Amino acid sequence: MRARVIVLPRPEILDPQGRAVAHALSALHFGGVEDVRVGRIVDLTLQDGLERGAAELQVRKMAKDLLANPIVEDFTIQWLD
Amino acid sequence: MRVSVLQFPGSNCDHDCTYAFGSVLGCQTSLVWHGETELPADTGLVIVPGGFSYGDYLRCGAIAAHSPIMAAAKRFADQGGAIVGICNGFQILTESRLLPGALLRNQNLSFVCKNVTLRVDSQKSPLTARLPVGSLYTMPIAHMEGNFTASELTLADLEANGQIVLRYVDEHGEATHHANPNGAARNIAGVANRAGNVIGLMPHPERAIEALLGGTDGKSMLTGLIAYVRS
Structure with missing residues (x-):
């Protein structure tokens, strides 16, 4: 079972990296980009035999306790299989 | 009274701190490895030094925060x-x-390494308890992620409780935009916890302890810290 945790800066947090990427895109003449947010993806491969419900709870806790900092970041979880 | 300097893989100011507290300020000082589960019994002050703990992987400080010695540090703070x-x-x-808020990438995305001027805005921390409010200190900063951030609600709360203990200011002591080296909210250079026994700051007092190294303001600050902790 594989889970993907996507971590992004919260909307109200200024994202200097995203802003720099937006500037760079504009310098490369890519128009039409209103906003860029830069985050991180963490792919987790979980041991076989884990019950899905328990795994979901566990991955959510991993994201809250370590993978994201809830003060400045939001996360979403996707299941890859 | 022992000064315990915590040491993580990737710490690089651990020996500077040991030198400052041990050789310059004359305290009994020990390095304490991150895998330890207890602080030395006679610990009166814990220093969490600068560096790149765990290579800054994931987020700066995120992995070190979960190391065994930090559980001991939390118990120490609770007492x-x-x-x-x-x-x-x-x-x-x-x-x-142990402290509110978070430290984000500097607003200008540059590693900033220079001397800054700090103003003491509150005595509600072991580091500033003996320093006059409004007094100015000059010492170096050297960081990529020093942009202190918290919600407006938290910032107002910190202000009201006197937890904003140090600010970046200009040579006149004014917390101007120009004096802010990293985009930190409200020019915050150092904050304390609500109880006033835990403080974090981005500047390096341990790097301003000898005239040969460019200044002694850090020594004045750390001397006040030791006097307070001993009392």
């Missing part, structure tokens, strides 16, 4: 023990929730 986190140590303390 009122004094903890000072410097630079990466500040990041570790916010990640371990």
Whole structure:
């Protein structure tokens, strides 16, 4: 079972990296980009035999306790299989 | 009274701190490895030093915050023990929730390495308890992630409780936009916890302890810290 945790800066947090990427895109003449947010993806491969419900709870806790900092970041979880 | 300097893989100001507290200030000082589960019994002050703990992987300080010695540091803080986190140590303390807020990438995306002027805005921390409010100190900063951030609600709360203990200011002592080296909210250079026994700051007092190294303002600050902790 594989889970993907996507971590992004919260909307109200200024994202200097995203802003720099937006500037760079504009310098490369890519128009039409209103906003860029830069985050991180963490792919987790979980041991076989884990019950899905328990795994979901566990991955959510991993994201809250370590993978994201809830003060400045939001996360979403996707299941890859 | 022992000064315990925590040491993580990737710490690089641990020996500077040991030199400052041990050789310059004459305290009994020990390095304490991150895998330890207890602080030395006679610890009176814990220093979380600067560096790149765990290579800054994931987020600065995020992995160090979960190391065994930090559980001991939390117990020490709960009992009122004094903890000072410097630079990466500040990041570790916010990640371990011993301090409020978070430290983001500098607003200009540059690693900033220069002298800054700090103003003491509150005595509600072991580091500033003996320093006059409004007094100015000059010492170096050297960081990529020093942009202190918290919600407006938290910032107002910190202000009201006197937890904003140090600010970046200009040579006249004014907290101007120009004096802010990293985009930190409200020019915050150092914050304390609500109880006032844990403080984190981005500047490096341990790097301003000898005239040969460019100044002694850090020594004045750390001398006040030791006097307070001993009392």
